[in-house]
Amino acid sequence: MADLRIHDYDSRVDLDICLAREVAAALETALRERGVASLAVSGGRTPVGMFQQLRQMRLDWSRVWITLVDDRWLPADHEDSNERLVREHLLKYQVEAANFVGLKTAAATPEAGLDAVEAALAPIPQPFDVLILGMGEDGHTASLFPCSAELASAAALDNPRQVAAVNPTSAPYARISLTLAAIVRSRNLFLHLTGTKKKAIFDAAMAAPTDRxxxxxxxxxxxGVCHMYWAE
Incomplete structure (x- = not known):
């Protein structure tokens, strides 16, 4: 089990600034030690402010690879696409120089696109140097939904794939997600949460002895050490 360290902040702005600094520091360490760095980010509303802080960090972004933890199987310009969110709020200014790999292909379904996505992710340095998760109110993270029939396979630690197709029954759209095995290999793992309700859900999920x-x-x-960043 991870050594999970909790970082509480008085404001979401303070959280965004501090998390962006920690992410940038981890990427800088990777660049110094290995010459390249890799970052996987989540979508939704929570990370927008952090993205806007991170894009101000001075790094050699041309040596950084960026991808998504998960995405809805939608065109990249769709309003609910995580790729669109990242392009609008992170891949700006100096971060435009980064090597970005999206998870959506031209295939009709995520199942049909799995091999192409795996191939697209192959050049990204693995394990990820930094991976940032969010969490839904049902305890899902990435697109690993407790309601989905694909959860057992996508969350199997011996799954050799980096990505899985997921069809949640409690949320719209087919999804593509990093597998649990790919997520937990990351060198620096962060969970980014806001709001008292999600904090309570997280605490209850971690305390549950069964049905994880x-x-x-x-x-x-x-x-190793993992981090949860939270502000009300």
Whole structure:
């Protein structure tokens, strides 16, 4: 089980600034030690402010690879696309120089696109130097939904794939997601949460002795130090 360290902040702005600095520092360490760095980010409303802080960090972004933890199987310009969110809020100014790899292909379904996505991700340095997760109110993280029939396979630690197709029954759209095995291999794993309700859900998920929700499975399987950043 991971050594999970909790970082509480008085404001979301303070959280965004501090998390962006920690992410940039981890990427800088990777660039110094290995010459390249890799970053996987989540979508939704929560990371927007952090993205806007991170894009101000002075790094050699041309040596950084960026991808998504998960995405809806939608065109990249769709309003609900995580790729669109990242392009609008992170891949700006100096970060435009980064090597970005999206998870959506021209295939009709995520199942049909799995091999192409795996091939697109192949050049990205692995394990990820930094991976940032969010969490839904049902305890899902990435697109590992507790309601989905694909959860057992996508969350299997011996799954050799980096990505899985997921069809949640409690949320719209087919999805593509990094597998749990790919997530927990990351060198620096961060969970970014806001709001008292999500904090309570997270605490309950971590305390449950059985029927582990996806967010708890991450920290059950991760090793080393992981971080949860939270503000009300």
């Amino acid at each position: 929700l996806p967010i708890a499975r991450v920290f059950d399987a991760a090793s």
